[in-house]
Amino acid sequence: DAKTTQPPSMDCAEGRAANLPCNHSTISGNEYVYWYRQIHSQGPQYIIHGLKNNETNEMASLIITEDRKSSTLILPHATLRDTAVYYCIVRITGTASKLTFGTGTRLQVTL
Amino acid sequence: GAVVSQHPSRVICKSGTSVKIECRSLDFQATTMFWYRQFPKQSLMLMATSNEGSKATYEQGVEKDKFLINHASLTLSTLTVTSAHPEDSSFYICSAMARGDSPLHFGNGTRLTVT
Numbered sequence: 393d394a395k396t397t398q399p400p401s402m403d404c405a406e407g408r409a410a411n412l413p414c415n416h417s418t419i420s421g422n423e424y425v426y427w428y429r430q431i432h433s434q435g436p437q438y439i440i441h442g443l444k445n446n447e448t449n450e451m452a453s454l455i456i457t458e459d460r461k462s463s464t465l466i467l468p469h470a471t472l473r474d475t476a477v478y479y480c481i482v483r484i485t486g487t488a489s490k491l492t493f494g495t496g497t498r499l500q501v502t503l
Numbered sequence: 504g505a506v507v508s509q510h511p512s513r514v515i516c517k518s519g520t521s522v523k524i525e526c527r528s529l530d531f532q533a534t535t536m537f538w539y540r541q542f543p544k545q546s547l548m549l550m551a552t553s554n555e556g557s558k559a560t561y562e563q564g565v566e567k568d569k570f571l572i573n574h575a576s577l578t579l580s581t582l583t584v585t586s587a588h589p590e591d592s593s594f595y596i597c598s599a600m601a602r603g604d605s606p607l608h609f610g611n612g613t614r615l616t617v618t
Contacts, residue, residue: 426606435509435596435609436547479546490537491598491607493547 396480401498404474410467412497414480417461423484425456426491427465429476436479436493439465470501505531507599509610516587516617524582524613526597532577533599537607538570541594553580587617 397415404410416425424443428436440447440454442463447454453466467474479496483489506529516522526536534555539547551572552560559572571583580599584591596612 428609430547433594433612433614435507435598435611438606438608441606490549490552492549493539495546 396482396494398478398480398494398497400495401500403500403502404467404470406471406501406503407469410470410474410499410501412465412467412478412480412499413462414464415462416480416482419460419482420484423482425454425460425463426481426483427452427454428479428481428491429474430479430496431473431476439478470499472501472503475499475501505599505601505605505608507597507608507610509597509613511613512611513614514616516615518588518617519586521583521585522587522615524584524595524597524615526580526582526599526610528578528599528601528608531599531601533580533601534577536574536580536597536599538572538580538582539596539598541596541612547596550582584615587615589617591615592617 424441426441427439430436440449440452442454456463477496477498479493481491508527508529510525536553538550540550541547549562550565553572553574555574555577561567569585574580594612594614598607598609600607
């Protein structure tokens, strides 16, 4: 699986949009971009994933650049409960395809 | 949505004893489950891939005789930490995926403390 690069930490004011970037310049054509987050002492929570089109669900939006070498996770209205470590992972889909975690971005949402 | 249940959430055991951790997919069948370990302030490290009805595949550096994995059914995988030592104290997390193109979902983890 391709490696990803994320900033180690970010701050965001509550109520504002949180934009978390991820670089995956070596992504291959059949690899999806997945985002997970981990709140302290819990298992990772799936947020969203996409291949090349932008995606949106009830939690977040995922913007993937046209060349697919980078993406941005957008939390439209961050709350204190969104404070977590966010992981961007690229992965080939399939039942035997594992997720390899990097170091992620620690997002701190503040009042 | 897909739910993965892990039990127990916390366990304390004495050095030299064995501990079993269960991972269940509650509303889907999982042919493949993954076991991760996470030390404080570090990221998740994949330990092994558990395949229903066959032997698990271990990552490099993970002792298969120490971390026994059994995936006897499509909804249950177990990880047994044998002859536990204090250095095995960690946060163990399982994940599972339904057949087909779907995301991996994670359990809430088991915090193991070996005294």
